[in-house]
Amino acid sequence: MLELTKKYSIKKIGDLKDFITVTYVLIDDIYQEITPTHIKERRNINKSILSDSKIITISIVGELLTIDSEKAWLGFCKKNLKDLFPRFSHRTRFNRTRRALHSVIDAIRKELTSKLGFRDKSFRIVDSIPIPVCKFGRACFHKSFKVDSAYGYCASKKETYYGFKLHAITTIEGFITVFILTPANIDDREAVWELIDDYNSITTVGDKGYTSKHLPSQLQS
Known part of the structure; x- marks a missing residue:
């Protein structure tokens, strides 16, 4: 994980820049290929400080580096x-645009x-896998995800937790091909029904x- 409080050497910053550039x-390339015209040419897009591709890149690289802030x-x-990135948009606008591009990001993921x-x-x-949003003892006071989260049981840890559950299908190599959060x-x-919705014929373990x-018989049908 990238520790943002450290002073980085020129080499480390250079390596990160190379990675961001390739990303x-x-x-x-994929954005230009698959994104609908009404999104690429939406009103005031020419006035944006950061392009959609740059916003998506910055967001994804931050996630890849496991930065939670x-x-x-x-x-x-x-x-x-x-x-x-000589100029940067305000964080509020950046976040608003990133959320609006959710469907585009998902389409890029599928194309990749x-x-x-x-x-x-x-x-x-x-x-x-379980995704708790807070310590169990704090669940009754937690408000951030009150509408969407719930209590669940993690069998592997033999404990009840409060939050979400990430469901995913991966290849044998471990590449996540589809996921949902519930x-x-x-x-x-x-x-599992939503996970396999886009597939015609796969064998899942x-x-x-x-x-x-x-x-098993329902899935086969």
Whole structure:
């Protein structure tokens, strides 16, 4: 994980810039190829300080570096990456645009999955992981995700938690091809239907959380 409080050497900053540049070129190529015209040519787009591709790149690189503070990450970019991003939009506008581009980001993810050859893999692994939003003792006081989160049970840790559950299908190599986020109380067997919705024929392997008398035959049909 990138520690934003450290003073970085020129080499480390240079390596990061190279990585961001390569990421941007890849994202922008796919963006130009698949994004609908009404999004690319929407009103006032020519007045934007950062292009859609740059906003997506900055967001994705921050996630890849496991930085959980958007404010800290954008501050780091403004200070250290001026040659890549001479001007920076206000964080509120950046965040608003990023959220509006959610469908575009997801489409880029799917296209990248296809270009890397993972789309047509026959065998997949399905699994879920708990995502608690706070310590269990603080759950009754937590307000940030009150509408969407729920109590759930993690069998591997044998504990109840409060938050969400990430359901995902990966290739045998571990590449995530599709995922959804649900409240923690959603059963794995219920979520699997949305995960496989885009697939015509794949073989999935899951743990006993997906055990059901009728599920195998239902999936085959």
